[in-house]
Amino acid sequence: xxxxxxxxxxxxxxxxxxxxxxxxxxxxxxxxxxxxxxxxxxxxxxxxxxxxxxxxxxxxxxxxxxxxxxxxxxxxxxxxxxxxxxxxxxxxxxxxxxxxxxxxxxxxxxxxxxxxxxxxxxxxxxxxxxxxxxxxxxxxxxxxxxxxxxxxxxx
Amino acid sequence: xxxxxxxxxxxxxxxxxxxxxxxxxxxxxxxxxxxxxxxxxxxxxxxxxxxxxxxxxxxxxxxxxxxxxxxxxxxxxxxxxxxxxxxxxxxxxxxxxxxxxxxxxxxxxxxxxxxxxxxxxxxxxxxxxxxxxxxxxxxxxxxxxxxxxxxxxxx
Amino acid sequence: xxxxxxxxxxxxxxxxxxxxxxxxxxxxxxxxxxxxxxxxxxxxxxxxxxxxxxxxxxxxxxxxxxxxxxxxxxxxxxxxxxxxxxxxxxxxxxxxxxxxxxxxxxxxxxxxxxxxxxxxxxxxxxxxxxxxxxxxxxxxxxxxxxxxxxxxxxx
Numbered sequence: 001x002x003x004x005x006x007x008x009x010x011x012x013x014x015x016x017x018x019x020x021x022x023x024x025x026x027x028x029x030x031x032x033x034x035x036x037x038x039x040x041x042x043x044x045x046x047x048x049x050x051x052x053x054x055x056x057x058x059x060x061x062x063x064x065x066x067x068x069x070x071x072x073x074x075x076x077x078x079x080x081x082x083x084x085x086x087x088x089x090x091x092x093x094x095x096x097x098x099x100x101x102x103x104x105x106x107x108x109x110x111x112x113x114x115x116x117x118x119x120x121x122x123x124x125x126x127x128x129x130x131x132x133x134x135x136x137x138x139x140x141x142x143x144x145x146x147x148x149x150x151x152x153x154x155x
Numbered sequence: 156x157x158x159x160x161x162x163x164x165x166x167x168x169x170x171x172x173x174x175x176x177x178x179x180x181x182x183x184x185x186x187x188x189x190x191x192x193x194x195x196x197x198x199x200x201x202x203x204x205x206x207x208x209x210x211x212x213x214x215x216x217x218x219x220x221x222x223x224x225x226x227x228x229x230x231x232x233x234x235x236x237x238x239x240x241x242x243x244x245x246x247x248x249x250x251x252x253x254x255x256x257x258x259x260x261x262x263x264x265x266x267x268x269x270x271x272x273x274x275x276x277x278x279x280x281x282x283x284x285x286x287x288x289x290x291x292x293x294x295x296x297x298x299x300x301x302x303x304x305x306x307x308x309x310x
Numbered sequence: 311x312x313x314x315x316x317x318x319x320x321x322x323x324x325x326x327x328x329x330x331x332x333x334x335x336x337x338x339x340x341x342x343x344x345x346x347x348x349x350x351x352x353x354x355x356x357x358x359x360x361x362x363x364x365x366x367x368x369x370x371x372x373x374x375x376x377x378x379x380x381x382x383x384x385x386x387x388x389x390x391x392x393x394x395x396x397x398x399x400x401x402x403x404x405x406x407x408x409x410x411x412x413x414x415x416x417x418x419x420x421x422x423x424x425x426x427x428x429x430x431x432x433x434x435x436x437x438x439x440x441x442x443x444x445x446x447x448x449x450x451x452x453x454x455x456x457x458x459x460x461x462x463x464x465x
Contacts, residue, residue, distance in 0.1 A: 023268075023271065023272075023275070023283075024268060024270075024271025024272050024274055024275045024282065024283060024284070024286070025264070025267075025268075025271050025283070025284065025285075025286035026283045026284065026285065026286075027285070028285050029246070029247075029248050029249060029283070029284055029285045031189070031248050031307055034341070036248050036249040036285040036305070037285055038249075038285040038286045038287060039286070039287030039288070039289070091339070092339075093339050093341050093346050094339060094346040094348075094458075096287070096458075098287070098289045099448075101447050101448040104448070104452070105448055106448055106449065106450055106451055106452040107450070108448065108449070108450050109335070109450050112335075113333075113334060113335075115334075116333065116334025116335050117333075117334050119334055120333070120334045127334065128333075128334060128335070128336045128339070129334070129335065129336065129339055130335075130336060130337070130338050130339045130346040130347055130348040130458070131334070131335035131336075131348045131349065132348060132349030132406070132408070132456065132458045133349070133450060134349070134408045134446045134448070134449055134450075134456065135446050135447045135448025135449060136289045136290050136291070136292075136446070136447060137256050137290045137291060137292035137446075137447035138254075138256040138259070138260055138261055138263065138289070138290025139261065139263070139289055139290060140261055140262070140263050140264050140288060140289075141261055142259070142261040146287065146289060148249075148251070148285070148287045150346070152341055178423075178426065178427075178430070178438075179423060179425075179426025179427050179429055179430045179437065179438060179439070179441070180419070180422075180423075180426050180438070180439065180440075180441035181438045181439065181440065181441075182440070183440050184401070184402075184403050184404060184438070184439055184440045186344070186403050186462055191403050191404040191440040191460070192440055193404075193440040193441045193442060194441065194442030194443070194444070251442070253442070253444045291444045291445050291446070291447075292411050292445045292446060292447035293409075293411040293414070293415055293416055293418065293444070293445025294416065294418070294444055294445060295416055295417070295418050295419050295443060295444075296416055297414070297416040301442065301444065303404075303406070303440070303442045
């Protein structure tokens with residue numbers, strides 16, 4: 001088992017197994033040593049949303065934080081599927097988190113931390129990334145958050 | 156005529172001719188073999204929006220799908236202007252679609268397919284891309300969708 | 311003093327001194343000759359928002375333009391912190407501006423020009439960039455605009 005694999009196991013993290021989308025949109029595209037990752041949703045293996053609703057009105061920050069973490073777990077699963085081993089991740093370059101916001105909710109970064117903290121748990125300092133977190137008016141399937149990212153792969 | 160040119164002609168697709176923006180923002184920037192494309196709008200050659208309004212309240216999915224396709228056509232025109240021949244497109248790396256959403260509309264991906272399907276029509280499998288589609292609260296000139304993208308150019 | 315430094319001084323522009331975020335999100339990540347910059351806010355050195363509210367209802371375009379410019383100034387400060395000298399900026403590749411929009415405001419590009427104009431003031435034609443400007447439903451700390459960008463560094 002790889003070093004990152006052992007760390008994930010030790011953290012008790014289980015990666016979901018996902019199916020690709022097909023058609024025009026795919027889960028990721030590798031360009032040179034950069035893996036461009038599509039927006040990942042807080043869904044289960046069947047593609048059903050685990051979290052639904054707007055943060056601030058339907059969901060509180062703690063729940064949305066968990067949804068952001070699930071986006072990250074699904075992304076890790078995609079990365080593993082595309083490059084074989086998470087050990088091949090050199091570092092996380094950037095992430096954009098879109099938070100389905102209701103009312104006057106303005107703590108999008110606190111939600112996005114669910115994703116960012118996971119990256120640091122798994123990759124250490126190499127998990128630190130440039131980041132934007134903003135409030136979307138609406139998201140697919142009414143999920144509370146989606147996250148897209150760019151990851152640097154070891155050449 | 157190039158291979159892609161012939162395919163576009165066969166599909167009956169006509170590319171609009173567009174003027175650059177100038178000033179601080181330009182339609183695209185080439186960095187190495189990556190072409191970074193600005194948000195493209197569903198506008199005609201004069202810059203007038205062909206589609207206006209929010210999806211879910213003012214526009215239905217099918218109409219918004221056509222608007223997304225027009226964003227893609229305008230983007231193809233920009234690509235051609237910047238690199239000369241669409242044949243020089245190696246593959247589409249990623250796209251971000253911002254859908255002007257009203258009410259509780261949450262089928263942003265179905266709208267964005269208008270862009271993604273066009274890329275696959277024109278470029279085949281090389282048109283497949285990492286993708287994010289989210290609901291914006293508002294868009295310039297109240298258009299229903301804008302799409303930005305990154306395209307890999309053959310070196 | 312560097313050439314860009316002199317130009318900035320001549321323009322009377324003072325760069326703020328900022329503290330890094332730490333944790334999962336950092337202000338920027340350098341990948342090869344590309345510097346990926348996090349969303350920058352119109353905040354002062356202490357991290358307090360200088361501008362607050364939604365454009366179109368709480369703020370007019372001119373004020374929001376200044377907020378966009380402040381996002382740019384903060385970004386220049388980050389760039390300088392990460393690469394030492396602004397002269398090392400080869401060109402600005404792309405920028406994404408998220409404008410906290412109220413009512414039926416749809417002139418997001420006019421707001422974003424506050425950022426884009428600054429880049430051209432400081433870097434000349436090399437400041438021109440691919441750009442997207444869209445209306446967010448909500449932003450962190452209820453600021454009127456955040457801007458993220460990718461900048462090409464001289465190798």
